[in-house]
Amino acid sequence: MKQNRKDFLKTSGIIAAGSIASAFPASFFAKSIIKSKGSKMKFTFKPYTLELKHVFTVAVSSRTTTPVMLTEIEYEGIKGYGEASMPPYLGESQETATAFLSKVNLEQFNDPFEIEKILDYVDSIAEKNTAAKASVDIALHDLVGKLMKQPWYKIWGYDKTATPNTTFTIGIDTPDVVRQKVKEASEFKLLKVKLGKGNDKEMIETIRSVTDVPLTADANQGWKDKQYAMDMINWLSEKNVLYVEQPMPKEMVDENAWLTQNSPLPILGDESIQRLSDLIKMKDVYSGVVIKLMKCTGMREANKMLNLARSLNMKVMIGCMTETSCAISAASQLSPMVDWADLDGALLIKNDPYEGMKVVDGKVTLTEYPGIGLKS
Numbered sequence: 001m002k003q004n005r006k007d008f009l010k011t012s013g014i015i016a017a018g019s020i021a022s023a024f025p026a027s028f029f030a031k032s033i034i035k036s037k038g039s040k041m042k043f044t045f046k047p048y049t050l051e052l053k054h055v056f057t058v059a060v061s062s063r064t065t066t067p068v069m070l071t072e073i074e075y076e077g078i079k080g081y082g083e084a085s086m087p088p089y090l091g092e093s094q095e096t097a098t099a100f101l102s103k104v105n106l107e108q109f110n111d112p113f114e115i116e117k118i119l120d121y122v123d124s125i126a127e128k129n130t131a132a133k134a135s136v137d138i139a140l141h142d143l144v145g146k147l148m149k150q151p152w153y154k155i156w157g158y159d160k161t162a163t164p165n166t167t168f169t170i171g172i173d174t175p176d177v178v179r180q181k182v183k184e185a186s187e188f189k190l191l192k193v194k195l196g197k198g199n200d201k202e203m204i205e206t207i208r209s210v211t212d213v214p215l216t217a218d219a220n221q222g223w224k225d226k227q228y229a230m231d232m233i234n235w236l237s238e239k240n241v242l243y244v245e246q247p248m249p250k251e252m253v254d255e256n257a258w259l260t261q262n263s264p265l266p267i268l269g270d271e272s273i274q275r276l277s278d279l280i281k282m283k284d285v286y287s288g289v290v291i292k293l294m295k296c297t298g299m300r301e302a303n304k305m306l307n308l309a310r311s312l313n314m315k316v317m318i319g320c321m322t323e324t325s326c327a328i329s330a331a332s333q334l335s336p337m338v339d340w341a342d343l344d345g346a347l348l349i350k351n352d353p354y355e356g357m358k359v360v361d362g363k364v365t366l367t368e369y370p371g372i373g374l375k376s
């Protein structure tokens with residue numbers, strides 16, 4: 001009877017654990033088990049300073065460098081790369097990231113494919129620290145994609161050819177400098193304009209004196225009066241502006257909701273919507289969301305926000321900080337599913353240590369490299 005069953009398993013191709021064991025010596029299994037238990041993820045990080053090509057001015061500050069942390073997770077000889085970009089006004093720094101990342105112990109996990117479990121743990125280490133958390137998330141996604149030998153847009157099932165054009169940001173400056181920057185940006189099909197410094201109409205008129213390309217506007221919470229904001233949005237809608245980001249301070253929820261209800265243009269929440277839980281709260285306040293890996297702890301949560309926003313019929317823009325091609329390439333994996341992209345961050349820096357997603361003729365162009373798409 002026993003013999004018959006064994007023959008059946010053999011001929012039918014069904015292999016039971018017992019029959020494998022009988023085919024190999026016990027020492028073989030002992031070695032395999034030890035090897036898989038001995039494989040640990042090694043996590044390392046180092047500070048790096050991005051040097052900007054131009055002084056970067058938004059409604060609240062100006063600067064010429066951006067501090068980042070570069071991270072690595074090594075597993076069975078394969079390295080995944082990550083990054084935290086920390087513009088000073090967002091509250092993280094190389095010091096806070098060092099303190100946070102020093103607590104991250106990935107050696108307790110044997111299987112890098114347990115992304116949800118690992119990143120739930122990383123998220124639970126401390127509140128906030130969203131960029132530092134993203135640097136672990138991105139490195140883990142890069143590693144897992146490399147282990148699968150596939151880029152994430154493919155793993156998620158997104159269409160590589162459906163990527164959008166990226167905007168290129170024209171910072172607030174004097175009319176002469178603005179005109180010069182616009183001329184240098186002739187490759188781009190969309191320009192993003194930073195507003196909210198009191199010279200809004202002058203900025204737009206200056207750009208319109210040299211180009212007719214569609215514009216997007218980001219007030220960065222700079223408008224404090226709702227009627228002024230409404231008048232500006234109406235005026236912008238006649239200047240071929242496609243949408244407005246964060247018109248008023250995030251605390252002014254009712255005013256932002258009123259603008260959304262009355263605006264001829266989509267109104268996107270950026271500073272108001274950091275993470276998935278904010279998107280749920282703000283779904284009726286804005287008609288769209290700006291998703292950034294550094295705000296939402298990385299690719300895992302960004303993809304959840306993207307899919308939730310889609311199901312709520314909200315517009316989606318994927319944005320960035322000034323970042324290397326590492327974080328930009330990670331964000332670009334989601335870009336086939338968005339309405340708009342603002343992924344110019346790596347183009348603004350002089351010392352990018354990575355090569356990944358390229359902007360070709362103004363369009364986000366994904367690579368075939370596995371993981372987050374970096375050339376290694």
Ligand code: MG
Pocket residue numbers: 218220245246270271290
């Ligand atoms: Mg913004």
